[in-house]
Amino acid sequence: MAYKITPQMYEKIKHFARFPQTGVSLRQMVMFGQNPSQGTLLKATQFLADELPIRIAHRVKELDNLPHNLSEMPSIVRVKNWYAQSFEELINFPKPELPQSIRERLFATSNPSNPSTTIMSTATKLGHGYYSHVDDIDWPPEVRYYNEKFTKLIEAIKRRHDPVVTTVAQGILEYKQHKKSTIIDTDIQSFLDRFYMSRIGIRILIGQHVALNRLPSRPDYVGIICTKTNIAKTVQEAVDNARFICEEYYGLFRAPEIQLYCPEELSFTYVPTHLNHMLFELLKNSLRALVELFGDDVDEYPTIKVIVAEGKEDITIKILDEGGGIPRSNIPLVWTYMYTTAEAQTLDPNFSQSDFKAPMAGFGYGLPLSRLYARYFGGDLKLISMEGFGTDVYLHLNRISNSDEPLH
Numbered sequence: 001m002a003y004k005i006t007p008q009m010y011e012k013i014k015h016f017a018r019f020p021q022t023g024v025s026l027r028q029m030v031m032f033g034q035n036p037s038q039g040t041l042l043k044a045t046q047f048l049a050d051e052l053p054i055r056i057a058h059r060v061k062e063l064d065n066l067p068h069n070l071s072e073m074p075s076i077v078r079v080k081n082w083y084a085q086s087f088e089e090l091i092n093f094p095k096p097e098l099p100q101s102i103r104e105r106l107f108a109t110s111n112p113s114n115p116s117t118t119i120m121s122t123a124t125k126l127g128h129g130y131y132s133h134v135d136d137i138d139w140p141p142e143v144r145y146y147n148e149k150f151t152k153l154i155e156a157i158k159r160r161h162d163p164v165v166t167t168v169a170q171g172i173l174e175y176k177q178h179k180k181s182t183i184i185d186t187d188i189q190s191f192l193d194r195f196y197m198s199r200i201g202i203r204i205l206i207g208q209h210v211a212l213n214r215l216p217s218r219p220d221y222v223g224i225i226c227t228k229t230n231i232a233k234t235v236q237e238a239v240d241n242a243r244f245i246c247e248e249y250y251g252l253f254r255a256p257e258i259q260l261y262c263p264e265e266l267s268f269t270y271v272p273t274h275l276n277h278m279l280f281e282l283l284k285n286s287l288r289a290l291v292e293l294f295g296d297d298v299d300e301y302p303t304i305k306v307i308v309a310e311g312k313e314d315i316t317i318k319i320l321d322e323g324g325g326i327p328r329s330n331i332p333l334v335w336t337y338m339y340t341t342a343e344a345q346t347l348d349p350n351f352s353q354s355d356f357k358a359p360m361a362g363f364g365y366g367l368p369l370s371r372l373y374a375r376y377f378g379g380d381l382k383l384i385s386m387e388g389f390g391t392d393v394y395l396h397l398n399r400i401s402n403s404d405e406p407l408h
Contacts, residue, residue, distance in 0.1 A: 002078075003085040005060075013087055016057035022047075023404030024130045024201075026377050029208055029225055030269060031131045034217045038143045039105070039134030041213060042096075045150045047130045048209055049093065052154070055202055055407075056087045059195060067187050073178070075171035079164055086157045093153060096146035105134070151213045154206045164199060168192070169365065172338055184338060192337050194408045197372050201405045204271070204376075229270040231308050231315065232262040238279035239306070246287040256290045256301035258283065262308035268315055268399045274373050275397070278381070281366040282319050282393050289323025289391065302390075314379065315397045322390040331385060335371065338364045370395075378403030 005013075032040065063080040064071055071077075172192075176182060204224075211223035220228040243255040283304070290301045302322035309316045326334065333339045371381040378398030385391040 003081045005081065005084045009084065009088055012091065013057045013060050013084065016053050016087070016091075017061040019054045019057075021055050021058065021407040022051055022130070023407050024205065025404050026225065026269060028131050030222045030227060031133075032212055032222055034222060036212060037134055037137075038139040038147060039137065040132065041147050042139075042143050043132040043134055044130065044209060044212070045147055048154065048205060049090065049150065051130075052157075052202065052205070053087050053090045055198060056083050056090070059198055060084050060087060062191065062195065066191060068175070068179070068185065070171070070175050070188060070191075073171040073174040075167050075174055079167050079171070082160050082164070086160060089153060089157065093150065096142055098142055099140060102140060102143065105137070147213055151210055155210055158203060158206045158210075161199070161203070165196070165365065165369075168195070169338065176338075184336065189336055193368070193372065196369060197376065197406060197408070200372060200376050201407065224271055224273065225269060226272050227269045228267040229272050229275065231266045231268070231317070232260065232264050234272055234275050235260055235262060235279055235306055235308070235317065238276050238283055241276075242280050242283035242287055245284065246291065250291050250296045252291070252296055256287055256304055258287075258304045258306060260306045260308075262306070263310065266308065266310055266315070268397070270377070270397065274376075278370040278373050278395060279317070281370045282395065285366065286319055286321035286323060286391070286393075289321055293324040311399075313398065313400060315399050317395040317397070319393045319395070320390065325387040325390050326383075326385040327387050328385070331383065334367050334383060336364075337368055375406060 032044070036044075060080055060083045063076060063083065066076070071080075172184065172188070175188075176184070208223040208225070215221075215223070220226055239258045239260065243258065246252065246255040283306075286304045290304070294301055305318075305320040307318045307320070309318070367381070367383075374381045374395060374397070378400070380394075380396045382394045382396070383391060384394075
């Protein structure tokens with residue numbers, strides 16, 4: 001039976017939506033180290049138990065107040081109910097029953113500016129922090145049990161929200177059909193940016209927490225974050241995947257060549273899967289532009305170049321193709337959702353991959369979502385095109401790792 005929001009639950013959601021969201025930086029996430037104590041994980045559980053309902057409440061409230069009747073589209077209502085159900089499960093999750101000595105130890109490591117914030121609090125407090133080191137003592141089984149139960153809960157929430165991107169996209173299609181229009185208003189574009197950026201943040205916090213609690217210790221990894229992400233290896237992996245998809249999609253014997261210029265040992269702290277996703281999307285676009293400009297029966301295509309430069313603030317990856325470029329009037333459109341020069345694909349609301357689809361051309365989400373992923377950790381994605389020649393894309397990655405999430 002489909003979940004429905006009760007009036008009482010909606011009042012709670014509105015209450016939580018009044019609290020500000022608390023940003024987390026990549027550097028804070030890495031502070032946990034490879035083997036955090038159960039007490040340190042318990043403090044992180046406290047942060048998520050407080051923070052996730054606030055973030056989800058903000059999204060439910062916004063989904064309920066979208067412009068131009070978008071909130072009434074069936075797929076948007078479905079997503080709103082998923083978020084509300086997750087909110088209810090989080091606020092109803094029972095607090096741990098801990099011995100007095102453990103409560104005192106946790107109290108001693110609480111944020112001194114807000115000493116009332118402890119794992120035993122019954123109301124959400126402000127000033128809570130994501131990372132708080134707690135000594136590795138002989139923690140009682142209740143602590144491990146509580147961490148395990150909470151990890152199971154947020155894993156289930158993450159699975160529930162897997163189809164959100166395609167379901168919201170389906171809601172936009174319903175809206176366009178309802179309005180009999182092919183154009184999406186700028187305020188809806190802004191909503192999608194905020195919504196998907198928030199989703200990235202929620203999924204990273206959950207993914208990191210699950211990895212810290214579940215995955216065995218790996219060299220150079222803290223949860224899902226690699227402290228020595230090798231740029232050349234990550235780019236090459238995305239190159240191989242994109243060329244394979246291109247050959248499969250167009251029936252090519254050999255996809256266009258991609259030449260990489262990058263110091264072999266260049267590495268930095270990042271989430272490798274995110275970097276791989278962004279590069280895969282960008283390379284896929286360049287490959288498609290070349291094949292569709294020159295056709296699928298030529299012996300040789302112009303080589304795509306990938307150049308990596310290391311600066312003090314950023315590592316920048318530049319992708320150059322000779323795929324004909326984009327008309328200047330169309331440049332703003334490439335950052336809009338549902339814009340694609342490829343043949344439109346039917347959306348499957350049950351499609352459950354998180355954000356990116358493997359086909360050569362998706363439903364116009366690749367570039368705007370990639371830019372959000374870049375911006376999430378303080379980077380950016382820019383595009384410069386020469387119509388009649390080709391396109392240069394600049395992926396800026398913040399190597400300092402201390403910028404907080406861009407929360408709205």
